[in-house]
Amino acid sequence: MTETADIAIVSFDRFINGSDADKRAVAKELYDAFSTVGWVYLKDHGIPQSRVDEIFGLAKSFFALPLSQKLSWKLSDPEVNQGYTADGAEANGGVDHKECYEHRRFANPSCPSSSDLPTFKPVLDDFYYQCLTLGLQVLKCLAIAMDLGESFFENITTRADPQLRLIHYPSIEKKVVEQEGHARIIPHTDFGLCTLLFQDSVGGLEVDPFHTGEFKAALPVEGTVLINIADLMMRLTNGRCRSTLHRVVSPKAKVTQEAKRDGRDEVLPARYSIPFFIHPDPEAMIVPVLREGEKARYEAVNAGEWRVANTMKNYSMEAAA
16 A cells, blocks of 8 residues: 655645734745655635635536547647647656646637636636635745745746646556556656645545655645645755655556456546646746855756746647747
8 A cells, every 4th residue: 555645734824814923834834844745735725625626627527528629729839838638648758648728827729718618718717816826825935934035936926827737537447557658647846836736536646755766645635735846946945945756646446347347457537636837937037046155056047948848848849930
């Protein structure tokens, strides 16, 4: 049985509604989590569970549409990075068995219209801004913990265009995703500042906090959002906050009577998740913030170029002409 990851559960209510002392206490808890395992479960974060459940329902409605219709919204430009990707389209060094829809802040040209899914865009837009508000508060929390001043991240996120992703892992035979090079999501790190993740109850997410190859389960905890540090934040903090490997593997599966009759393997249940990837302004230069006597472990990078390059790599794309 896979061991469960030791990830702290932190209440964010004291940061949203508390005193300065409360905010500093929460900031320290988050920083401690991000500088050790790189992950934290955040509860009392201000986004109602009913809203999260609504978005999962919206995702199910979208992914239930015919493939030909979903492909009419195909993601095709790494600089826009918006729209639909089919099962297996995100290469990322292997074959991921999932399909996705990406939603952005300023422009969503590849989005279902009101005649396709009447409430899709307005509800997703509203949820997007709830996630953006929460994400910027988490960044403020980190700035406080590192004595950078509350506005530090505001200065590099005025034009931030995070990426809200709906993910569907179709029901699939276990033996398919356990082939060499196949997975629901292969091990990877996120490449922005940080990620908010809402999970359904199915499970399958595993994390490797210390990059030892020992993956541990990050189980769904209802009412929380799971937050992890990504590569740009690790570079900015000169490695003090940890961007760690994670993957999605086979949750508990079952063999149906029909599958037994057909000689098929265990069938994994469908899974849905909703990550919100926070990136800085495209023109921002990410330069390690050094403590006294510390040497930079990373070179400065342009945030926009970094994002496009990683998107091109993950989707095996070329930049639009």
